[in-house]
Amino acid sequence: MKLELHEAGIQIDGCWLVRDATIELAAQSLTALVGPNGSGKTTLMRLLGGLWSASAGDVMLDDKSIRSYKRVDLARRIAFTPQDTHLGFAFTVRDVVGMGRHPHLGRFERESERDRAAIYHAMQRADVLHLAERLVTQLSGGERQRVVIARALATEADALLLDEPVANLDIGHALDILELCRELAREGKTILIALHDLNLAARYADEIVLMSQNRILAAGASAQVLSDDHIARVFGVHTTRTHTPTGETSLHFHRRPPSTQNL
Amino acid sequence: MKVTSRKPPVDETTHDAMRDTNHNLTAHSAQVTPLLADDVPRSPDLAVAAVRPASILIRRTLLYFFVVTSLLVVAVIAGIAVGSTQVAPGVVVRVLLSKILPVGWVSIAGVSEPQQIVVWLIRTPRVIVAALVGAALAIAGAQMQGLFKNPLASPDIVGTSAGGALGAVLALATGLAARSLFYLPLFSFVGAFIALFGVYIIASRHGRTPVATLLLAGVALTSLIGAANSFLITATWVRFDVAQEITFWLLGGLDNRTWEHVFVALPCVIVGACVSLIYTRDLDLLLAGEEVAASLGVEVERVKRIVLTSAALLTGASVAVSGGIGFVGLVVPHVVRLCLGPAHRRLIPASALTGAAFLVGADLLARTLLRPEEIRLGIITAAFGAPFFIYLLLRHRREVGYV
Numbered sequence: 001m002k003l004e005l006h007e008a009g010i011q012i013d014g015c016w017l018v019r020d021a022t023i024e025l026a027a028q029s030l031t032a033l034v035g036p037n038g039s040g041k042t043t044l045m046r047l048l049g050g051l052w053s054a055s056a057g058d059v060m061l062d063d064k065s066i067r068s069y070k071r072v073d074l075a076r077r078i079a080f081t082p083q084d085t086h087l088g089f090a091f092t093v094r095d096v097v098g099m100g101r102h103p104h105l106g107r108f109e110r111e112s113e114r115d116r117a118a119i120y121h122a123m124q125r126a127d128v129l130h131l132a133e134r135l136v137t138q139l140s141g142g143e144r145q146r147v148v149i150a151r152a153l154a155t156e157a158d159a160l161l162l163d164e165p166v167a168n169l170d171i172g173h174a175l176d177i178l179e180l181c182r183e184l185a186r187e188g189k190t191i192l193i194a195l196h197d198l199n200l201a202a203r204y205a206d207e208i209v210l211m212s213q214n215r216i217l218a219a220g221a222s223a224q225v226l227s228d229d230h231i232a233r234v235f236g237v238h239t240t241r242t243h244t245p246t247g248e249t250s251l252h253f254h255r256r257p258p259s260t261q262n263l
Numbered sequence: 264m265k266v267t268s269r270k271p272p273v274d275e276t277t278h279d280a281m282r283d284t285n286h287n288l289t290a291h292s293a294q295v296t297p298l299l300a301d302d303v304p305r306s307p308d309l310a311v312a313a314v315r316p317a318s319i320l321i322r323r324t325l326l327y328f329f330v331v332t333s334l335l336v337v338a339v340i341a342g343i344a345v346g347s348t349q350v351a352p353g354v355v356v357r358v359l360l361s362k363i364l365p366v367g368w369v370s371i372a373g374v375s376e377p378q379q380i381v382v383w384l385i386r387t388p389r390v391i392v393a394a395l396v397g398a399a400l401a402i403a404g405a406q407m408q409g410l411f412k413n414p415l416a417s418p419d420i421v422g423t424s425a426g427g428a429l430g431a432v433l434a435l436a437t438g439l440a441a442r443s444l445f446y447l448p449l450f451s452f453v454g455a456f457i458a459l460f461g462v463y464i465i466a467s468r469h470g471r472t473p474v475a476t477l478l479l480a481g482v483a484l485t486s487l488i489g490a491a492n493s494f495l496i497t498a499t500w501v502r503f504d505v506a507q508e509i510t511f512w513l514l515g516g517l518d519n520r521t522w523e524h525v526f527v528a529l530p531c532v533i534v535g536a537c538v539s540l541i542y543t544r545d546l547d548l549l550l551a552g553e554e555v556a557a558s559l560g561v562e563v564e565r566v567k568r569i570v571l572t573s574a575a576l577l578t579g580a581s582v583a584v585s586g587g588i589g590f591v592g593l594v595v596p597h598v599v600r601l602c603l604g605p606a607h608r609r610l611i612p613a614s615a616l617t618g619a620a621f622l623v624g625a626d627l628l629a630r631t632l633l634r635p636e637e638i639r640l641g642i643i644t645a646a647f648g649a650p651f652f653i654y655l656l657l658r659h660r661r662e663v664g665y666v
Contacts, residue, residue, distance in 0.1 A: 079558065080555070088412060088550070091605055102548060107544075151559075
């Protein structure tokens with residue numbers, strides 16, 4: 001599984017939503033996509049997932065242009081979860097996860113035991129088995145997020161693109177989701193996850209891609225990408241760092257330069 | 264891709280889970296997903312059974328189909344039996360069977376000639392048209408609600424009903440409808456498709472057709488066409504009796520329907536219904552959002568076009584043979600969804616049956632409530648459909664999800 005962008009860009013109505021993006025998603029790793037609102041994170045995900053086609057450059061899956069794949073073949077390789085997980089119709093959780101089998105089923109084919117096993121494991125992995133009979137309309141935001149992740153897992157795709165999966169979650173549920181993503185990456189999935197919280201990105205991601213004004217500004221290990229200089233340029237905030245007793249580094253952000261006496 | 268678990272197994276269950284997942288992954292890396300039975304992880308049958316579709320739902324679905332089919336049969340027989348000349352239900356069944364089954368299997372000796380004519384040439388086509396229209400509108404409604412992700416969408420939302428009505432009104436106003444029985448349905452069909460095509464063109468941009476724009480374009484075009492219809496009714500060069508005929512037609516009705524009407528509607532309804540049944544899973548996925556659907560392998564724009572076309576075929580067929588009958592397409596799928604859930608593989612066939620039973624029943628009421636006067640069918644469907652709909656909304660307020 002190798003998913004990469006080659007100087008890819010997308011232009012709509014004369015406006016570049018993403019420009020000159022070149023990255024390679026490291027296989028079997030967790031990559032965090034960070035950047036301010038409107039910097040092109042979601043568009044980059046759409047490009048990588050083949051949901052939008054590039055107007056410049058190319059998206060390559062296993063050294064072949066993503067254009068040469070059929071929609072359904074892509075769906076078996078790359079799974080995507082949207083930022084908005086709301087579903088207004090009263091499907092059961094099990095049915096929603098079952099939708100992940102769509103790319104494996106022929107038009108008139110029914111779910112086989114094999115499909116059911118995949119659904120079962122996806123639900124088990126995302127810890128939503130106990131919700132199987134519940135209606136998605138009655139779930140909390142955290143539960144719904146886990147359900148859409150289970151749906152993505154049910155496709156058995158190698159790559160998962162998760163668009164801000166923890167944006168609306170409390171810290172406990174957010175950590176659950178990120179732990180799950182890290183485990184999935186260790187088990188062999190290639191994961192790209194859009195995040196707003198730089199601390200969480202630094203802590204969980206193997207690599208970080210920083211976007212600014214529709215371009216990729218930096219990509220690599222968190223220490224290099226999330227430098228004070230980068231953060232100041234991209235987000236317009238000052239950064240201070242503290243070291244926690246557990247040996248982790250914690251970032252703090254300030255609109256104005258912080259007075260050092262307080263630290 | 265070789266996957267090795269870097270973490271020592273914490274306990275038996277996680278170990279199992281991890282090994283299972285690894286198992287899947289190695290199988291999957293072979294690309295073409297050679298997912299065969301021996302690849303099924305050795306999870307206990309019970310566990311896989313846990314994700315089996317609920318047996319309660321299956322039983323409920325079977326019960327629903329049984330009840331609605333029985334209602335349809337009863338409504339059809341009652342619809343043929345009841346009227347200005349009463350025919351005994353037994354006679355109705357005998358006449359119908361004698362016509363359907365090979366000659367000589369069922370004897371209709373003793374059934375008078377006029378009774379046979381009433382049953383076979385007057386009431387049967389009317390009831391069949393009612394059933395076809397009810398089924399067509401309900402299917403089209405279910406499709407539109409799925410496509411627009413909005414339980415309040417109805418078949419007329421993309422302008423097909425209005426376009427069909429305008430075509431029919433033109434046929435009536437120009438006097439062509441009086442010349443041959445086929446002009447009105449033909450005009451109506453053409454009108455429905457021109458309207459859909461117009462709405463689709465207006466809403467499409469860069470090869471994409473956002474449903475929100477589609478909806479707004481539909482609303483705009485519907486009012487425009489409505490204005491044209493009103494103009495034609497009130498224009499002085501249209502004779503008064505023709506204008507009244509148009510008004511009557513716009514209200515929807517099934518009076519004087521013949522076998523010709525059945526043959527006009529039947530092929531369209533069959534084709535539309537078959538197409539709708541092929542795309543049920545795609546519609547389910549579209550409810551989860553177009554991007555999600557695309558990421559799961561649905562060719563979103565193609566499915567949209569196909570679903571719109573089949574809905575237009577169904578709506579066009581029903582407008583062509585029955586005029587403007589409202590509320591069937593809105594209420595019926597809604598009721599079915601409350602009973603059987605939103606999955607289209609159940610929703611669409613169940614809506615078709617329910618819509619057919621509903622409209623045959625409504626037509627029966629239209630003919631009998633104020634005998635010998637006949638109430639327009641469109642009035643009955645709205646008068647019964649709307650309050651029932653309100654009742655459902657109040658009762659299931661919390662369960663009905665809105666976008």
